[in-house]
Amino acid sequence: MVEIETLVAFEQHLTAGKSLANVILQGLDLTGQTRVLLGTDLTGTVFLGCQLETQTLQAVIAHGAMVFPPFSGLPYSPYRGGLYSPEELYAGFDPARPESYADTPDARIYAHWNSRGAANPPSLLETLAQRLHDHAVTDAMEEVLAQHSQGRPRRVVAIMGGHSMLRGQPDYRAVAELARELARLGFFLVSGGGPGAMEATHVGAWFAGRTEAELSAALEVLAKAPSYKDREWLSRAFEVRATWPLRDADRVVSESLGIPTWHYGHEPPNPFATHIAKYFANSVREDGLLTIAQGGVIYSPGSAGTIQEIFQDACQNHYNTVGVVSPMIFLGQDFWTRTRPVYPLLEHLARGQDYARYLLLTDSRERIVQALVDFDREQEARERVR
Numbered sequence: 001m002v003e004i005e006t007l008v009a010f011e012q013h014l015t016a017g018k019s020l021a022n023v024i025l026q027g028l029d030l031t032g033q034t035r036v037l038l039g040t041d042l043t044g045t046v047f048l049g050c051q052l053e054t055q056t057l058q059a060v061i062a063h064g065a066m067v068f069p070p071f072s073g074l075p076y077s078p079y080r081g082g083l084y085s086p087e088e089l090y091a092g093f094d095p096a097r098p099e100s101y102a103d104t105p106d107a108r109i110y111a112h113w114n115s116r117g118a119a120n121p122p123s124l125l126e127t128l129a130q131r132l133h134d135h136a137v138t139d140a141m142e143e144v145l146a147q148h149s150q151g152r153p154r155r156v157v158a159i160m161g162g163h164s165m166l167r168g169q170p171d172y173r174a175v176a177e178l179a180r181e182l183a184r185l186g187f188f189l190v191s192g193g194g195p196g197a198m199e200a201t202h203v204g205a206w207f208a209g210r211t212e213a214e215l216s217a218a219l220e221v222l223a224k225a226p227s228y229k230d231r232e233w234l235s236r237a238f239e240v241r242a243t244w245p246l247r248d249a250d251r252v253v254s255e256s257l258g259i260p261t262w263h264y265g266h267e268p269p270n271p272f273a274t275h276i277a278k279y280f281a282n283s284v285r286e287d288g289l290l291t292i293a294q295g296g297v298i299y300s301p302g303s304a305g306t307i308q309e310i311f312q313d314a315c316q317n318h319y320n321t322v323g324v325v326s327p328m329i330f331l332g333q334d335f336w337t338r339t340r341p342v343y344p345l346l347e348h349l350a351r352g353q354d355y356a357r358y359l360l361l362t363d364s365r366e367r368i369v370q371a372l373v374d375f376d377r378e379q380e381a382r383e384r385v386r
Helices: 007-015 034-038 054-062 098-103 105-115 124-146 170-184 197-206 212-222 233-243 248-254 282-292 304-319 333-339 343-349 354-358 365-385
Strands: 002-004 023-026 046-048 066-068 155-160 187-191 256-258 297-299 328-331 359-362
Touching (some): 034 054, 098 233, 155 170, 155 282, 170 197, 170 212, 170 248, 170 328, 170 365, 187 197, 197 212, 197 248, 197 256, 212 233, 282 304, 304 328, 304 354, 328 365, 333 359
Parallel strands (some): 023 046, 046 066, 155 297, 297 328, 328 359
């Protein structure tokens, strides 16, 4: 079905002489459009959260349309037509006053979520609104991922790792430099959209078009507030964004996708991700993140959350539930064999399975990049055969 999410697209659709039959209209203010609406075929038309005049509502239903009415009293739109951006979620934030974060849409939505029972809202309407919101975010994310790069769908690679990884640590720089190199090679970087290793992923992509010296200078600024718990953590990020803004020439290569959740709303979303798919349901967010990363997943040092993602990813590969068996790469030999000895178990689990040949444990950035490039070429060759 055709989806129309802006009034401009609505007008262009009608100007082209097309009817609205089997069209989804999402989040549009259609007051004053009664004559236009009733003058076209509305069989199978779906109105998601659209503003309609009172007399129009019954008429469009009588003409064969389905109407999902808007919700009132919510700080978010359940029927949003696109992903979030840092500018939208952080609207009103003043880096000179870090406490102003409390006035941003992101913080207001989190406060609302907490006040309505957090992950267990007692209201059916609240639950329904959240599920509709998350469905709309997934739909918008799929549209972003469907965009093409060099004639092919975006080659999505995820970098996972702990939120407690501090700015200024060698691990943080290693992740940023790896992400920067992958972005330069045309890979589309995604992460869980939070602080730590996740932030380093998007910092790397943000600086894909800039020099090593510029990246180093930015990392020094960020290191002034190492933890997301520091008062100026967000302010230092906005200082870097302002000092080294995305240039038009770098925008395509520097695009990245953060996928955070209000379930962990105490961690602000990553301000370096150019696209943000923020969810209420953490389970949907985690499974979806691993599902879209069909170019491979890199696991930098992390704790329980990262380990959970490792075995979710292993399950997808073990049973090939998404149609692609993709690389699982572990950055940090000592960490993944001694500190968190996950790799030996995973290696044993994978014996005799297709994904065994896509496991890699290394400290080498070059080996990681080469493994992902080789896998991408393998996939491209398979596509040509099809």
